[in-house]
Amino acid sequence: MSQLRLACTALGRRIMAGYPTKDGQRLKEPRHDVTSDALKAVVDKIGIGHEATISDETGAVLCIIAIRGPATPPQPSAASSLKGSDVGEVGE
DSSP states (O other): OOOOEEEEOTTTOOEEEEOBOTTSSSBOSSOEEOHHHHHHHHHHHHOTTOEEEEEOTTSOEEEEEEOOOOOOOOOOOTTTTSOHHHHOOTTO
16 A cells, blocks of 8 residues: 655645555545644644745755744734724825
C-alpha cells in the first residue's frame, strides 16, 4: 500500500490527507481535511516566537516560517477617549 500523503487543494487552499492515485497526481477518496491539525502541528513544532528556515537539498533557502503570538490590542490613548464634542469637527 502507498504511503499517506498531504496535499493542498488548488481552490480552497485546504490541506488534505489521503493515499495517492497510481499516477501520483491526486488523492484517492476518502480524503480528509487536516488543515487545522496540520497548521497547529507546525506551530507546535516551531514554537511561538521562533522561526524555521526551509531549504532544498542544495541548501538554498526556499522560505522562512515565523510564528508570532496574537497581536496585543492597542491601548486607548487620551485623545481617543475624548468624546466627539470635546475634539471639534474639521472645518470649525
